[in-house]
Amino acid sequence: MSFSWAKHYEPKSDLTKWLDERLPLPRLVYGAIGGGYPVPRNLNYFWNFGVLAGIALTIQIVTGIIMAMHYAPNALVAFDSTEHIMRDVNWGWMLRYAHANGASFFFIVVYIHIFRGLYFSSYKAPREMIWLLGLVIFLLMMATAFMGYVLPWGQMSFWGAKVITGLFGAIPLVGEPIQQWLLGGFAPDNAALNRFFSLHYLLPFVIAGVVILHIWALHIPGSSNPTGVEVKQESDTVPFHPYYTAKDGFGLGVFLILFCSVLFFAPNALGHPDNYIPANPLSTPAHIVPEWYFWPFYAILRAFTFDFFIVPAKLLGVLAMFASILLLFFLPWLDRSPVRSGNYRPLFRTFFIILVLDVLLLGYLGGAPAEEPYVMLSQLASAYYFAHFLIILPIISKIEKPKPLPFSITESVLGKASSGTAGGPVLQPAE
Amino acid sequence: MIRIGAFLVGLFFSGWLLVSFGVGAAAYISEPPQPTAEHEFHLHPKKLALSSDGPMGKFDRQQLQRGFQVYKEVCSACHSMRLVAFRNLTELGYTEDEVKAIAANWPTQTPSIDPATGEPTTRPSIASDYIPSPHANETAARAANNNALPPDLSLITKARHGGAAYVYSLLTGYQEPPAELAKKFPDAMPGPGLNYNPYFANLNIAMANPLGSDGIVTYSDGTNATREQMAKDVAAFLVWTAEPTLEKRHQTGWAVLIFLIIATGLGYMAYRNVWAGVKH
Numbered sequence: 034m035s036f037s038w039a040k041h042y043e044p045k046s047d048l049t050k051w052l053d054e055r056l057p058l059p060r061l062v063y064g065a066i067g068g069g070y071p072v073p074r075n076l077n078y079f080w081n082f083g084v085l086a087g088i089a090l091t092i093q094i095v096t097g098i099i100m101a102m103h104y105a106p107n108a109l110v111a112f113d114s115t116e117h118i119m120r121d122v123n124w125g126w127m128l129r130y131a132h133a134n135g136a137s138f139f140f141i142v143v144y145i146h147i148f149r150g151l152y153f154s155s156y157k158a159p160r161e162m163i164w165l166l167g168l169v170i171f172l173l174m175m176a177t178a179f180m181g182y183v184l185p186w187g188q189m190s191f192w193g194a195k196v197i198t199g200l201f202g203a204i205p206l207v208g209e210p211i212q213q214w215l216l217g218g219f220a221p222d223n224a225a226l227n228r229f230f231s232l233h234y235l236l237p238f239v240i241a242g243v244v245i246l247h248i249w250a251l252h253i254p255g256s257s258n259p260t261g262v263e264v265k266q267e268s269d270t271v272p273f274h275p276y277y278t279a280k281d282g283f284g285l286g287v288f289l290i291l292f293c294s295v296l297f298f299a300p301n302a303l304g305h306p307d308n309y310i311p312a313n314p315l316s317t318p319a320h321i322v323p324e325w326y327f328w329p330f331y332a333i334l335r336a337f338t339f340d341f342f343i344v345p346a347k348l349l350g351v352l353a354m355f356a357s358i359l360l361l362f363f364l365p366w367l368d369r370s371p372v373r374s375g376n377y378r379p380l381f382r383t384f385f386i387i388l389v390l391d392v393l394l395l396g397y398l399g400g401a402p403a404e405e406p407y408v409m410l411s412q413l414a415s416a417y418y419f420a421h422f423l424i425i426l427p428i429i430s431k432i433e434k435p436k437p438l439p440f441s442i443t444e445s446v447l448g449k450a451s452s453g454t455a456g457g458p459v460l461q462p463a464e
Numbered sequence: 465m466i467r468i469g470a471f472l473v474g475l476f477f478s479g480w481l482l483v484s485f486g487v488g489a490a491a492y493i494s495e496p497p498q499p500t501a502e503h504e505f506h507l508h509p510k511k512l513a514l515s516s517d518g519p520m521g522k523f524d525r526q527q528l529q530r531g532f533q534v535y536k537e538v539c540s541a542c543h544s545m546r547l548v549a550f551r552n553l554t555e556l557g558y559t560e561d562e563v564k565a566i567a568a569n570w571p572t573q574t575p576s577i578d579p580a581t582g583e584p585t586t587r588p589s590i591a592s593d594y595i596p597s598p599h600a601n602e603t604a605a606r607a608a609n610n611n612a613l614p615p616d617l618s619l620i621t622k623a624r625h626g627g628a629a630y631v632y633s634l635l636t637g638y639q640e641p642p643a644e645l646a647k648k649f650p651d652a653m654p655g656p657g658l659n660y661n662p663y664f665a666n667l668n669i670a671m672a673n674p675l676g677s678d679g680i681v682t683y684s685d686g687t688n689a690t691r692e693q694m695a696k697d698v699a700a701f702l703v704w705t706a707e708p709t710l711e712k713r714h715q716t717g718w719a720v721l722i723f724l725i726i727a728t729g730l731g732y733m734a735y736r737n738v739w740a741g742v743k744h
Contacts (some may be wrong), residue, residue, distance in 0.1 A: 039631035074744045116547050116619070119709070127716065271742060279731075279738040286728025293724060297717025298519045301622060306602040309623035309706075310615075319665065339484045353477050360473075368465045405497055409488050423474025427467045446743050 036071045036255065038267040039064070065252060071270035072277055073258035075446050079153075080256065081284035082146040082224045085243065088140035088285060094237050096132040098179075100125075104184065106230035108223040111186035112311040130300040136178050137303045138292050140326035143171060151364075152385055153261060154373040155421035159254045161365040166247040168361055170240055175327070177236040177391070180229040182324055183221070187308030192321045194221040194229070203348040220314060261373025262438055321400050325350055328399030329392050330354050332411040333418065353415065360422050367422065369432035372438065380433040384425055391417045499611045501652030505645055507662040509626035509633040512698050519718075522711055523704055528566050530683050531701025532556060534694050537681050538674050539617060542609060542731040544597035547618035551591040556710055563591050578580075609658030610657045621699070622706040628699040629661065635695035637663040638673040 042063040044050040053060055058182035103122050105114040118125035147167070150156055150215060156164035183190045198221070202212040217224030255264060264270055271277075295302065303325055307318050323331055375382045391414050398411040426452045439445035515524040531551070535545070550567040554560060572593050578585045589596065597616075599605035606613050621627040641660035645667075646653055654660045660666040675691045683689050692733035703710070 062622055074742060076744075081700060113547075119707075120547065120552075126707075126713060130713075271744075275738045276742070279735040283728065283731040283735040286724060286731045290721065290724045290728060293717065293720050297713055297720065300713070306623050306625055308629075309619040337484065339480075339487060341480055349480070356473065356477065360470070363466055367470055368517065369467075405488070405492050409485055409492065412481045412485035412488065416485070417479040419474045419477040419481075423470040424478070 036264065036267075036270065039071050040069050040272065042067075042069055054442060055150070063270075065225045065248065066278070067274045068272040069265070070252065070255075070273040071267070072256050072273050073264055073269060073442050074271045074276075075257050075258050075260065076256065076277070076280075077440050078284065079145065079149040080258075081281055082142050082149060083113060084281045085147055085284060085288050086139065088288070089135060089142050090134045090237065090240060090244065093132060093139060094241070096128045096135060097234070097237065100128050100132060101234060104230075106184065106227050108312070110216060111184065111226060112315040115185040127296075130296050132181075134292065134300060134303060135295050136181065137326065138288075138295075139174065140178070142288070143174065144326075147171065148389065151388075152382075153257060153259060154366045154368060154370070154375070155257045157368070157373050158365065160257060161253075162250040163247060163446050164365060166243055166250055168358070170243050170247060172358065173236055173240045173243065177233060177240065178324065178326065180233040180236075182308075183226065183229045184233060185308060186226060186312045187319050188310040188312055188316075189305045189308040189321070191221055191312035191314065192318055193323050196321055197323070198225075200351045200354070203345070203351045223313075249322075257373065258442060259374055259376060260439055260442060261371070261377065262440075262442055263444070265441045266443065322400055325396070325400060328397070328401070329395035330357060332395040332399035333357050333415045335408065336400075336411040336415040338408060338412075351420075357415075357418060360419075364422065364426075368430050370427050370433060370435070372435040377436040377438055378429075378433055379436065380429045381426075384421060384429060388416070388421050392422070476580045492522065501645065501649035502666055504648070505642070505652070505662055505667055506665065507633070507637070509629035509663060510636075512629040512632045512699060514628055514696075514703060516700065516703050516710055519714060521714055524700065526685055527697050527700045528556045528704050529558070530685065530687060530693075531697035531699070531704075533681055533683065534675075534698040535617070535701055538577045538694075539698065540595070540598060542598055542605070542614040542671075543617045544599070544614075545595040545618050545705060546597065546616050547594070548708075549592060551590060552708060556704070565589055567593060570596060573600070592603070610670060612657075614671065617705065619706045621702045628703045631702055632668060632699040633663040634661060634669070635675055635698070636692060637661045641667075 042053070042057075042060040044053045044059070049059060052058070100118060103114065103118050103125065113413060115129070115178075118129050120126075122128070150164060150167070179193070183194045194216075196214050198215050199216060202208045204211060213219060215225075216222075217228060255270075258264075305322065306326075322328070331354075334350040334354040337346045337353060340346050341349055370378060370381070373379055375385055395414045395418065397410065398407050398414060401407040489676060509653070515522060515527070535543075550563055550570075553563045554567060567589040570589045572589040573596065574585050574587050576585055584600075599608060602613060615623075620633060624630045626633070638659060638661055641653055645660075652667055654668045658670055659672055660667060661669045675694050678688075678690045681689050681694060687693060707713075
């Protein structure tokens with residue numbers, strides 16, 4: 034760990050001394066999430082969501098592994114084996130509802146985590162790698178969730194798979210062979226279902242691996258904080274344990290209350306009724322929509338209605354949808370403002386609020402049928418989305434006059450007088 | 465370099481979206497989309513209050529038995545119930561002997577044939593059998609129903625927007641097509657073999673009114689079998705078939721929530737205790 038005042042693990046009993054010399058696993062845990070990891074003392078509740086995402090991943094893996102013991106990935110019986118879990122497996126209904134709603138809550142938590150990163154510019158140096166790895170996790174999550182939704186083999190499973198793999202068909206020349214290669218056929222069928230099951234089982238462990246890298250990268254510079262001012266002294270930090278383990282414990286309780294309220298009292302509210310109809314390749318649903326957490330991207334995909342010279346509208350939509358996520362990888366180099374926290378950036382803050390509303394609107398539009406006025410609104414909302422990241426953000430980072438930053442985290446918490454370094458120069462960003 | 469590239473990409477996507485918006489908006493204003501018959505005449509489901517609603521909801525077993533009777537005597541002529549086994553009926557309050565009797569009167573097709581005639585043979589069902597389907601396969605079901613396929617009803621209240629209220633509204637929603645429909649949308653008038661029902665997505669449903677008159681079943685508990693009552697009862701029954709574990713889900717949910725609220729309260733006190741004396 035980087036801070037000189039970080040406490041070191043000291044094995045007390047003979048057993049832990051013996052273990053420490055051979056496999057210093059307790060030492061690793063102590064330094065990662067124990068008393069040996071100094072964390073800024075001023076973190077707000079938005080900093081709970083990293084731990085919550087890890088817990089949501091764990092819930093998914095545990096419920097998923099147990100369900101895989103009862104599920105059959107075969108197009109003939111997949112739907113019925115899902116209902117077998119719901120009806121005949123002991124507590125199977127709870128496992129499946131926990132898994133389906135767990136995916137939704139995983140995305141809710143991760144979206145809040147990402148927007149926290151956007152508002153407090155957690156992607157800026159020296160934390161670019163944490164941000165990039167986080168985006169890799171997000172992409173893996175999307176792939177995993179998409180393939181998981183196919184497994185019950187309901188109508189939306191089938192038609193969702195058809196539409197999403199059809200996106201690759203928009204690529205010129207090689208598109209159709211790629212689509213057929215992905216599906217193992219001309220349309221989703223047993224081959225697709227089997228490989229999706231296989232990959233749906235594999236990818237969560239890949240996610241877990243990248244999560245380890247994400248946390249490793251986090252421990253190099255340490256956590257960011259709401260002021261965006263780097264840790265300068267010991268009084269800026271508290272040990273992760275017991276301070277943040279206690280706070281995360283409380284946060285976990287609140288999360289589980291909300292999660293269980295939906296799981297037990299409205300378990301189908303976030304799903305689509307059509308997925309309780311067995312997949313039927315001969316009957317197209319009136320409105321094909323993905324799960325709600327893909328709606329903002331689905332709205333961007335459908336916003337392109339006109340060909341751009343030789344580029345067909347469908348290909349434009351696919352490019353834009355992928356670009357809408359890939360552009361986030363460039364964020365550390367697009368936003369050049371030396372100030373991290375949105376609290377000290379009035380202009381940025383205004384546009385950030387517009388972005389949040391814009392993405393919520395895109396989400397609503399992505400779930401709406403492809404009719405007017407929804408298409409026109411999604412064109413406006415998508416235009417703002419791209420303009421925000423690619424045009425507005427680089428410009429405001431140049432023209433904005435940030436508010437003065439506190440000298441240190443301690444000063445921001447205790448006020449100037451009580452700070453050990455009172456009277457020190459207030460850090461002003463270069464203009 | 466990155467910023468110039470990003471600027472150009474942003475300009476392209478945003479610009480083309482704004483152009484598309486402009487063209488779309490101009491078309492929208494010059495030629496506003498015509499309202500469709502579904503848009504004007506389709507109705508949202510009526511309100512339906514069932515005892516299984518809400519977080520405290522429990523099944524009314526008397527009602528489920530009445531609903532099962534309606535399914536058995538009316539719906540099951542055309543609609544299958546693949547996912548429900550006779551043994552599950554004990555959850556409606558029937559004794560094991562009653563379930564065995566119900567099953568015995570409901571023949572299940574066997575894989576063998578009658579050696580004299582070559583026709584498929586049947587045997588009396590037993591409790592572990594699933595409720596037999598009225599048709600051997602989809603082709604047979606369509607052939608018997610004017611080429612319309614009666615959907616399986618096991619999951620129907622979960623598989624339709626509006627759930628039980630939709631089923632109830634559909635069953636009580638049959639009516640003569642309004643004169644206005646004939647005037648404004650003659651194409652949307654029910655064709656041969658179709659029936660007008662404003663609760664059905666495209667207004668024209670192949671199923672004839674199954675609960676055409678009061679009293680087509682006789683309830684053993686003395687409840688007056690009006691059309692309303694039968695529709696309500698069968699909707700309640702179909703909530704059960706779609707999710708037999710609903711009551712257990714509600715009960716478990718309360719136990720879990722009470723535990724979590726206490727645990728979170730303790731967690732909050734622990735958090736305040738740990739942080740006492742540390743300003744943050």
